[in-house]
Amino acid sequence: MTTFRASGGPPAPDPADGFRPAVVVITDLIVFAKHLRLLDAAQERGxxxxxxxxxxxxDRELARHRADPDHPLSRLPDDDVLHLPDTSLETLLRGVAPWLRERPVRAVLNVGEVFVEAAGALAQSLGLPGPGTHAARVCRNKLLQRLAAPGLAPRWTVLDQGRAGAAGDWHAYPAVLKPASRMSSSGVRAVAGPDEVGPLLPGYDAGELVLLEERIAGREYSVESLVRDGVVLWAGITAKDTNESDTSFFTETGHTSPAPHLTPAQEALLLDANSAFLRAVRFGTGMSHAEFRLTAEDRVVLMEAAARPPGDAITRLWRLATGMDLDAALLDLALGTDPVTAPPRRRARQVYLDHPRGLLTDVSAADVPVHWVGERGRWPDLPPAAADAPSRGHAVLVSRSRGDLLGDQADSQGRSVSVVLDGPLGADLDAVTRETARAVTIRAVPLAAAGRSEEAVR
Known part of the structure; x- marks a missing residue:
């Protein structure tokens, strides 16, 4: 039996049909693998x-994990799992339409990058909490971010579609080539002068929007925020490391939460810039992740922003640092309630390790568990410790699979192995980082020894 809303629109499910209130969680397997606590949080909230x-x-990986009785996804009925071929709004709407007709959907929660826009539009159309369609759209496009918050933007120009001589009028070098809508540092390249621009342009798609920006010198930080109805309920600053000093890439190689060595004034500058950006894009409800550079002159410059939880292990780092269950917080925000928040009591770090070139065969470590998160489709839980517990290495995370080709870490997809550790706020994490990293051995077979070429593997 169904009833209809007086204002028209899709039928509203009748409670007599026996369905529990539902939350539509929109994601991908590689992302959801670190948000498995959402299942328990949903059960606790009914x-x-x-x-x-x-x-x-x-398809094969999803089916494999669904058939594994030890994987949390095996707990889900078949009717509660949908696998879509693309991320368009139209495809999402076609897919979820039966749920909207038959189930009492009370929340929409997106925990990945590729569905940000479609999920934002769906939530707003249903009158449910979310970042909002405008914030979702802006946070998927770096040029829109420059336009929305010009006071935080670096100097920039757009390369025309033909790109022949497009950089001729640009004189602010060193600079950065940056595709407007990619993620995971894909296609972001440093250029020292105009002669380096042209050879890189064929690497971008013909219709792709590419920015040429001034290169900002300074440490990179991200600000993670829990926001409800435009009000920041909690925010934390994460320090970031990249491989830019040794390469022309900007791949993130480490995160430390909360960021060390910042003065109170510098923390205020970063938090104020984050709040200003959220206001500029009219961010509604959810978790945001904005990346900034802080120059020696304490100028804060926006690199990019996302209307979703952060990537890598950052949500795990904040759980270790504060004790907060961020998956529960995400669900609470989506359901329209205030999450439980807490200040940092420890400091946590993730560091990606250098790896040999070749086909990955094994990863081992002394005294620290190794987790093949890519192959297993799940991350370890990593529960927080007491504030004064000794510094410790928690886990070695392997994001690639055996047999994968390890080469340049040109973007986030090129990384393979990281370590996660934490300690008291005043502890020397550098020392435990070195100790934990030294215990890890990454084994790879050189392509020549395997009788294969890099081109053949690709």
Whole structure:
């Protein structure tokens, strides 16, 4: 039996049909692998999670984990899992329409990058909490971010579609080539002068919007925020490391939460810049992740922003640092309630390790558990410790699979192995980082020894 809303629109499910209130969780397998606590959080709140997986999730991998009785996804009924071929709004709407007709959907929660716009539009159209369609759109395009918050933007120009001689009028070198809508540092390249621009342009798609920006010198930070109805309820600053000093790339190689060595004034500058950006894009409700550079002159410059939880292990780092369950916080915000928040009591770090070139065969470590998160489709839980507990290495995370080609870490997809550790706020994490990293051995077979070429592997 169904009833209809007086204002028209899709039928509203009748409670007599017996369905629990539902939350539509939109994600991909590689992302959801670190948000598995959402299942327990949903159960505790009396809501049924309905999962939408996108095209970055291979059919075979999803089926394998669904058939594994030890994997949390095996707990879900078949009718509560949807696998879509693309991330368009139209495809998402077609997919979830039966749920909207038959189930009492009370929340929409997106925990990945590729569905940000479609999920934002869906939530707003249903009158449910979310970042909002405008914030979602802006946070998927770096040029829109420059236009929305010009006071935080670096100097920039757009390369025309033909790009022949497009950089001729640009004189602010060193500079950075940056595709406007990619993620994971893909296509971001440093250029020292105009002669270096042309050879890189064929690496971008013909219709792709590419920015040429001034290169900002200074440490990079991200600000993670929990926001409800435009009000920042909690925010934390994460320090970031990249491989830019040794390469022309800007791949993130480490995160430390909360960021060390900042003065109170510098923390205020970063938090104020983050709040200003959220206001500029009219961010509604959810978790945001904005990346900034802080120059020697304490100028704060926006690099990019996302209307979703942060990538890598950052949510795990904040759980280790504060004790907060960020998956529960994400669900609470989506359901329209204030999450439980807490200040940092420890400091946590993730560091990606250098790896040999070749086909990955094994990863081992002394005294620290190794987790093949890519192959297993799940991350370890990593529960927080007491504030004064000794510094420790928690885990070695392997994001690649055996047999994968390890080469240049040109973007986030090129990384393979990281370590996660934490300690008291005043501890020397550099020392435990070195100790934990030294205990890890990454083994790879050189391509020549395997009788294969890099081109053949690709």
């Amino acid at each position: 809501v049924a999670p309905l999962f939408v997986f996108g095209p970055e999730t291979p």
